[in-house]
Amino acid sequence: MDKPNSEQFESTEQRIFEAAHELFTLKGMAGAKMQEIADRAGINKALLHYYYRSKEKLFEAVVKAVIRKVMPKFLQILESELPLLEKLEHFVDTYIDVIRQNPFVPLFVISEMNKHPDRFFDEIVPKDLPRLDFFYKQVEEAVATGLIRPVAPRHLVINAFSLCVFPIIARPMARIILGISAEEMNQFLDERKKEVKSFLLHAIRP
Amino acid sequence: MDKPNSEQFESTEQRIFEAAHELFTLKGMAGAKMQEIADRAGINKALLHYYYRSKEKLFEAVVKAVIRKVMPKFLQILESELPLLEKLEHFVDTYIDVIRQNPFVPLFVISEMNKHPDRFFDEIVPKDLPRLDFFYKQVEEAVATGLIRPVAPRHLVINAFSLCVFPIIARPMARIILGISAEEMNQFLDERKKEVKSFLLHAIRP
DNA sequence: CCCAAAATTAACCAAACGGTTAAATTATAT
DNA sequence: ATATAATTTAACCGTTTGGTTAATTTTGGG
Known part of the structure; x- marks a missing residue:
C-alpha cells in the first residue's frame, strides 16, 4: 500500500531537515518548536529524536549545513x-x-x-x-x-x-x-x- | 529601613522595563523568559504581570519605546x-x-x-x-x-x-x-x- | 494612629515544552 | 516464510513556562 503522504521520494531524515531548516530560519532556535517541526515534516515527534538526538543537535545540523x-x-x-x-x-x-x-x-x-x-x-x-x-x-x-x-x-x-x-x-x-x-x-x-x-x-x- | 537593593532611585516599573529591554534585545521575544527578566530586575515574577499584563504587552512596550x-x-x-x-x-x-x-x-x-x-x-x-x-x-x-x-x-x-x-x-x-x-x-x-x-x-x- | 490603596510576595495552576518508552509496523535478508 | 533489524507511532513523563490568586507588606493621606 502506498502511504497517503505527498512527498514520497525524500527520506524521512531529509523531510525533517527541511522542515527544521524552514522553521529555524523563520523563527530562530527558541521560537521554533519541536512539535511544529514534526507537523511540518508530516511525522511523529519522536522521530525527530530518533534521527537527531535533541533539539540542539538538530539545530546544529541545520546551521552547519x-x-x-x-x-x-x-x-x-x-x-x-x-x-x-x-x-x-x-x-x-x-x-x-x-x-x-x-x-x-x-x-x-x-x-x-x-x-x-x-x-x-x-x-x-x-x-x-x-x-x-x-x-x-x-x-x-x-x-x-x-x-x-x-x-x-x-x-x-x-x-x-x-x-x-x-x-x-x-x-x-x-x-x-x-x-x-x-x-x-x-x-x-x-x-x-x-x-x-x-x-x-x-x-x-x- | 532601607531596602538592601542597589538601585533605589528608579521605580519598579522602570527597572522591569530596563531588564526586559536588555534581555529582549539580547535573546529575542521567544528566547527571553519572564523569570529571567524578573530576576534581573530584582523583583518577584508576579510584578511583571502587575505592571505589564502579559509577556506580549511587555515586549510591545519595549519594542515601541x-x-x-x-x-x-x-x-x-x-x-x-x-x-x-x-x-x-x-x-x-x-x-x-x-x-x-x-x-x-x-x-x-x-x-x-x-x-x-x-x-x-x-x-x-x-x-x-x-x-x-x-x-x-x-x-x-x-x-x-x-x-x-x-x-x-x-x-x-x-x-x-x-x-x-x-x-x-x-x-x-x-x-x-x-x-x-x-x-x-x-x-x-x-x-x-x-x-x-x-x-x-x-x-x-x- | 489608623486605615484604605498600592505594591510585593509565596504558592500555585494549566498548558506547552523537550524528551522517553514500549509497543506496533515495515523493510530486509536468509 | 521467518527471524531480525530498522522505522514509526501513541502514550507518557518531568520540567519549564506564562500567568493567577490570595495573602502580606508598604505607603500615604486624614
Whole structure:
C-alpha cells in the first residue's frame, strides 16, 4: 500500500531537515518548536529524536549545513580569476539574486552567530574557508596601476556585502525609512543590482 | 529601613522595563523568559504581570519605546539644514557611534520586524515619522548644480544605512569573512567611520 | 494612629515544552 | 516464510513556562 503522504521520494531524515531548516530560519532556535517541526515534516515527534538526538543537535545540523553551503560560495567568487571590476559586478549580481531567493537565511545566521559566537568559531565554521588573499592582492595591484583609487581591500569586501545584504534582510525597516508601500519596495529591490554595481564602481574609480 | 537593593532611585516599573529591554534585545521575544527578566530586575515574577499584563504587552512596550526613540533620531539628521556632504558625514559619524554603543538593538528590531511585519506597520511604528522630502530635494539640487553625480536619492539613503549598520550587527560574520581576530575586528570597526565617509563621498562625486 | 490603596510576595495552576518508552509496523535478508 | 533489524507511532513523563490568586507588606493621606 502506498502511504497517503505527498512527498514520497525524500527520506524521512531529509523531510525533517527541511522542515527544521524552514522553521529555524523563520523563527530562530527558541521560537521554533519541536512539535511544529514534526507537523511540518508530516511525522511523529519522536522521530525527530530518533534521527537527531535533541533539539540542539538538530539545530546544529541545520546551521552547519547552511553555513558550509553558503559561506564558501561567495568567498569563491571573490577569489575567482575574473578581472577586478567584472568580479565585483558578478559578485553583486549573484549575491543579490541568491539572497532575494532565501531572504531569511542571512538574518538567521547573523542572529544566531551573535547569540552564540563561541560555538560558531569553535564547531560550526569550516576550518578550510577560502582566504581572500588573491582578492586583496588584486585590489592592491589595481590601486598600483591606477585602475582604481586607493582603498582598503577589507573595507571594500565588507562594503560590497553590506550594500547587497542589508536592504534585503532589513526590508521592513527600509520600507519604513523610505516610507513606501510593499509594491514600491519590490520595485526598489529590483533596481538594487544596477544601483549597487554603479555605486560600488563609482566609489572606487580613480 | 532601607531596602538592601542597589538601585533605589528608579521605580519598579522602570527597572522591569530596563531588564526586559536588555534581555529582549539580547535573546529575542521567544528566547527571553519572564523569570529571567524578573530576576534581573530584582523583583518577584508576579510584578511583571502587575505592571505589564502579559509577556506580549511587555515586549510591545519595549519594542515601541525602542523604535519611537531611535528611528526619528536618524531621519532627523537627514532632514536637518546642513549642506549635503557635511550632512552625510555627520550622519555616518553619529550613526556608527550610536550603533557601536548599542550593537544589539538594530538586529533585534530588524529580526522582530521580519517576524511580525504587520504588527509593526499597524501598531508600533509612529504615524508621524519624518518624511525625507527635504533630503530628496537636496540631493536633486546637488545633482542639478553638479555638486554630485546623478544618484537615486532613496538608494543613497539605504546605502548610507547599509554601510553603517551592517558591519556592526553582522560583526561575527564579518570576522569570519575577513578571517581576523577579535582585536583586529575592533580595529577594523574603529577605521569604519573614516572609510565609510570616504567611500560614500567618492561614490557620489561628479 | 489608623486605615484604605498600592505594591510585593509565596504558592500555585494549566498548558506547552523537550524528551522517553514500549509497543506496533515495515523493510530486509536468509 | 521467518527471524531480525530498522522505522514509526501513541502514550507518557518531568520540567519549564506564562500567568493567577490570595495573602502580606508598604505607603500615604486624614
